[in-house]
Amino acid sequence: MNLLNEAKNVIKTNIRDYGMYIALLIIMVTFSILTDGLFMSSRNISNLLDSAGYIAVLAVGVMLVIVIRHIDLSIGFLAGFLGAIAAILLMQLGLPIYIVIPIILILGIFAGSITGFLVAKVGIPAFVATLAGWLIYRGAILLATEKTGTIIVDNDAFNAIGNGYIPSIMEVGGLHLFSLIVGAVGILFYVYSAISTRKNKIKYNFDVVSKQMFTIQLVFVSAIIAYITWLLAGYNGISWTVVIILLVVIVYHFVTTKTVIGRHIYAVGSNPEAAHLSGINVSKITFLVFGSMGMLSALSGILFTARLQSATTTAGTLFELDAIAAAFVGGVSAAGGVGKVTGAVIGAIVMATLTNGMNLMGVGIAPQYVIRGGVLALAVIFDVMTRRQRG
Amino acid sequence: MSDYILEMNQISKEFTGVKALSNVNFKVERGEIHCLVGENGAGKSTLMKVLSGVYPYGNYEGDIVFNGNVQQFNKISDSVDAGIAIIYQELALFPDLAVYENIFIGNEIQSNGILDWNEAIVKSKQLLEKVKLKVNPETLINTLGVGKQQLIEIAKALSKEVKLLILDEPTAALNENDSENLLELLRDLKDQGITCIMISHKLKEVIAIADKATVLRDGETICTLDASKGEINEAAIIKNMVGREIDDVYPKRAKKELGETILEVSNWSAYDPNLGRHVAKDVNLHVKQGEIVGLAGLMGAGRTELSQSIFGNAKNYKLQGDLFVDGMPANFKHTSDAIKAGIAYVTEDRKGNGLFLLQDIKNNISAGNLKGISSKGIVNENEEIKVAEEYRTSLGIKTPSIQQLVGNLSGGNQQKVSLGKWLFVSPKLLILDEPTRGIDVGAKFEIYNVMNELIDKGMSIIMISSELGEILGMCDRIYVMAESQIKGELSKEEANQENIMQLATQ
Known part of the structure; x- marks a missing residue:
């Protein structure tokens, strides 16, 4: 069987990328069986994706920070702090949401740039600089919520970011039509871009998979998108959180793979000295990556505050470690230069799936930590082994 | 009959197909200062690495007789135990530790695992006197200049009762004054009975200090010159160093x-x-x-x-x-x-600061001039592929595809990628x-041809x-x-x- 051999080969050469998807699939199937299908219900999957949102967004940012060989510990409490500021601006100052969100995002960029300045210009190790940020923002949340305690947000538009769904237009057989349309457009877009990439590769005589194999891949991915869409459409439709994750993924995927800046980021990560000698401004890239990290922290803070419909005094606790774990599960290399946006998001979903599935099964919090830690370790071991094989 | 402390007989050493040393004979008499000279790549450092056990016994051919016994050093500590100490050009000191800690590192004065620092400090003082260095043993290394650090390396060697001291270009980083002091110290040590091998590129020093000088060229012993016979002079050394035929x-x-x-x-x-x-x-x-x-x-x-x-x-x-x-x-x-x-600069250290080894050929070639193949900050990948293919052909980069990771290429092909990257900047x-x-020779020739083409184009x-x-x-x-x-x-x-x-x- 040629096709089978080819399939083996394709999986082997892309083992790291596919491994993650396969792992996710196995985890999901396992939970479905263990919970008698409850796990794969529309309602649960919808919930799961919404609960992964604020970590997924952070994971994308911190993945890039790790790619350029730094780390950011301050992002969790920065997210919590900016979430609190958002709540204050909305509730206590009564500013409209379309002003609050840009302000929060800009504050995030500003905070990230301070870290960038300390790391790139002053030369403080990122671990220390952001550990200081961790303490400072932790204190800042407490200060911001000192008088009021938890700030309840009762702004419907804002809360919809964390709990709302895109309009349905009309329901067809109990499914949300607009969500179905979005899913269909997504599939078309995927098929179109896959075909045009393949055409391009053929034009330049690059190795491509055979036509049968390619068709199988197309059908497989389309089926997954269709299935997820169908699941979501069966509950409340696609949530705004999912829309935001998708936007972040699309924008960051584009920037990292198609633009000069993206190339420069990976160049700085894989060999900073060579990058400098190639005329790449290493400190500018460092600034940029930390700036983006700050912005995504702000976004994460908005998502979390909207989801809880309130800003709490402990918001953001341990987000940073969850995001870093997600990035590593998603295949970022601690040595720098390697990491994908899609990987980071899948990593976040894997971690959220574990939590969600184990919660459904009623597994206690203690074994949950142990199992999530084990999965993180396994992912990194897998990473090291596959990389060694290739080398 | 001469009393040789060291005889290296018929030493050969090969690195995957390249002969670094072939049948080298090197004899050092007890109590002399013997200089080892030769061009870069002549095999001096390799010979010293064979001697010190960096390349373990069995990894080379020939035998080493030290102090009258045939030696089989399997690791560096074996040669240290026998009384051989090497001081490399890049000093191996710990900058944030004190002088006495550095002197006794790996050779700590202890009883039952408890260190006796007081004893170490006292002994350090004596050793520092021997090398005529007036510093407090508790000074941190990073507050001292290179010249003084060099002396501390020697003190460290002396602490291990060294019989044969090897110095690899000891004065390369020193100013004139420090160099002079160091040479003076070597003469003193000689009077105390310590034999010394010195690798040096500075012929004036060699002439000033050497009792004998052995010249290596292309991994072979060319001759050993004797000062007492008046053979050590600039003309003689240079003649023997460079006698290689320049082929066409x-x-x-x-x-x-x-x-x-x-x-x-x-x-x-x-x-x-x-x-x-x-x-x-x-x-x-x-x-x-x-x-x-x-x-x-x-x-x-x-x-x-x-x-x-x-x-x-x-x-x-x-x-x-x-x-x-x-x-x-x-x-x-x-x-x-x-x-x-x-202006473009193609580095000597391809792997260290020239290439992105984990990225493919096309990404490496475009890295210096992404602006040239992008509009509004978006990289035109078709253009990039075209450019990479062009350089692959014109420079003769041997690879199945420009999607190959640069880390997997041979040295010659990596160098061509490095060159391609800078040509694309069109400096x-x-x-x-x-x-x-x-x-290898073939790739060298291709690179020379490329250089000539560039000159023809006006570069x-x-x-x-x-x-x-x-x-x-x-x-x-x-x-x-x-x-x-x-x-x-x-x-x-x-x-x-x-x-x-x-x-x-x-």
Whole structure:
């Protein structure tokens, strides 16, 4: 069987990328069986994706920070702090949401740039600089919520970011039509871009998979998108959180793979000295990556505050470690230069799936930590082994 | 009958197909200072690594007789136990530890695992006296200059009751005064019965201090000169060092009129605050359009540092002097400024700071000039592929696909990728730092051809090379560097191996 051999080969050469998807699939199937299908219900999957949102967004940012060989510990409490500021601006100052969100995002960029300045210009190790940020923002949340305690947000538009769904237009057989349309457009877009990439590769005589194999891949991915869409459409439709994750993924995927800046980021990560000698401004890239990290922290803070419909005094606790774990599960290399946006998001979903599935099964919090830690370790071991094989 | 403390007989050592040493005989008499001289790559360091057990017994052919016994060193500590100590050019001290801690590191004075620091300090004082160094043993290493650090290395060796002390270019990083002191100390140690092997590029020192001098060339022993017979003099050493035949492996290029001066550097000095010394001093040089200018010299002469100081001051040296590009004063704040001005620098350390090993060929080639293949910040990947394919063909990069990771390529092909990256920037002046180091003869020839083509197209090249043959075969004009200074300028006609080596070993 040629096709089978080819399939083996394709999986082997892309083992790291596919491994993650396969792992996710196995985890999901396992939970479905263990919970008698409850796990794969529309309602649960919808919930799961919404609960992964604020970590997924952070994971994308911190993945890039790790790619350029730094780390950011301050992002969790920065997210919590900016979430609190958002709540204050909305509730206590009564500013409209379309002003609050840009302000929060800009504050995030500003905070990230301070870290960038300390790391790139002053030369403080990122671990220390952001550990200081961790303490400072932790204190800042407490200060911001000192008088009021938890700030309840009762702004419907804002809360919809964390709990709302895109309009349905009309329901067809109990499914949300607009969500179905979005899913269909997504599939078309995927098929179109896959075909045009393949055409391009053929034009330049690059190795491509055979036509049968390619068709199988197309059908497989389309089926997954269709299935997820169908699941979501069966509950409340696609949530705004999912829309935001998708936007972040699309924008960051584009920037990292198609633009000069993206190339420069990976160049700085894989060999900073060579990058400098190639005329790449290493400190500018460092600034940029930390700036983006700050912005995504702000976004994460908005998502979390909207989801809880309130800003709490402990918001953001341990987000940073969850995001870093997600990035590593998603295949970022601690040595720098390697990491994908899609990987980071899948990593976040894997971690959220574990939590969600184990919660459904009623597994206690203690074994949950142990199992999530084990999965993180396994992912990194897998990473090291596959990389060694290739080398 | 001479009393040899060390006899190395018929030593051969091979690195995957390359003979680094072939049947080397090297004999050292007890109590003498024996210098080992030769060009870069002649095999001096390899020979010392064989002796010290860096290459374990069985990894080489031939035998080592030390102190009358045949030795089979399996690891470095075996040779240390036998009484052999090597002090490398890059000092192996711990900068944040005190002098006495450094002296006794790995050889701690202890009883039952508890260290006796007081004893260590007392003994350190005695050892420091022996090397005539007046510092408090509790001083941190990083507060001392290189000269003093060198002496501490020697004190460390003495603490292990060394019988044979080997110094690898001990004065390379030292100023005149410190060098003089060091040589004086070696004479003292000799009087105390310590035998010494010194590798040196500075012939004046060799003449001043050596009882004997053995010359290596291309992995073979050429001769051993004896001072007592009056054989050690500059002419004799140089003649034996450079006697290699220069074969006709250098492609000819048509003689052509040179254009305007495109780069000029005057009274140029670069000070490295980390090393605490000048890496380039009072340099004057110029390059005309259409010219290959050679920068000859031995390793550590400051050629790389000089080029990097010109190329956008990549290492953040403190600079003095003037730089002119096309007759206009230039002040580069960043490597990107130099690139914009049309200067490219192809590093000697491909893997270390030249290439992105985990990325593919096309990404490496485009890395210096992504702007050239992008619009509004978006990379045109079709254009990128086209460019990469062009260079793959024109430079003859042997690879199944430009999607191959650069880390998987051979040295020669990596060098071509590195070259391709800079050609894509289309510079006016290309600085090639050791462009053929570590690559095979065929690939070398291809790179020479590329250089000639570039000159035909009107580019200019500065070539840094430690290989005299290459310098003589390719360059129109040659500057010789030593000790961070330009020691002389030779035209193609007047240059030969002897006079270059003479300038380089000053």
